[in-house]
Amino acid sequence: MARSDGKDHGPIDILVDHWSTDAERDALQHTFIDHGAEELLPVLHGLHERAGVVLLPGVQSLGERVRQPTPKNLLFARDRVTKAGRQLIFIADQHVGFGEPAIYARGELQEFNLLDIRIGPDGKGVGKVAGADKVTYNKQSKMFEVKNYAELPARLVDVHVEKMTR
Numbered sequence: 001m002a003r004s005d006g007k008d009h010g011p012i013d014i015l016v017d018h019w020s021t022d023a024e025r026d027a028l029q030h031t032f033i034d035h036g037a038e039e040l041l042p043v044l045h046g047l048h049e050r051a052g053v054v055l056l057p058g059v060q061s062l063g064e065r066v067r068q069p070t071p072k073n074l075l076f077a078r079d080r081v082t083k084a085g086r087q088l089i090f091i092a093d094q095h096v097g098f099g100e101p102a103i104y105a106r107g108e109l110q111e112f113n114l115l116d117i118r119i120g121p122d123g124k125g126v127g128k129v130a131g132a133d134k135v136t137y138n139k140q141s142k143m144f145e146v147k148n149y150a151e152l153p154a155r156l157v158d159v160h161v162e163k164m165t166r
Contacts, residue, residue, distance in 0.1 A: 127156030
């Protein structure tokens with residue numbers, strides 16, 4: 001994946017350990033509807049294990065340690081087939097920082113971030129990131145997603161899925 005500012009900042013990898021269950025989705029959905037998006041972080045923290053991790057590129061020219069990828073845990077991950085291809089939803093409890101200078105992405109600001117990645121039939125996709133105030137729950141698809149997806153800027157471009165084996 002690449003960021004959308006036109007510069008090559010290196011690859012962003014999203015590794016999924018497991019897909020979140022319907023029960024985990026339902027717990028988040030009930031909290032979202034009953035109490036609002038600002039109450040989702042405590043529910044996310046109650047999940048037993050992370051669903052995956054996003055690895056952000058390191059910061060070049062600032063020493064050996066900061067060249068290493070910056071991991072951000074994903075506490076929720078869902079995948080669904082759509083008419084247009086595929087939709088991948090990931091939720092992190094930390095600021096993800098796509099489209100920002102890499103040094104800022106290394107911070108550990110705790111906040112709700114939803115990554116909504118849509119992949120077309122050609123296997124290529126685009127990803128957008130939203131905070132809690134820009135998230136909605138689609139009752140038809142039973143998925144959290146970015147509210148007004150078309151209005152937000154793309155933060156990830158040239159997204160493609162690679163199957164890894166262990």
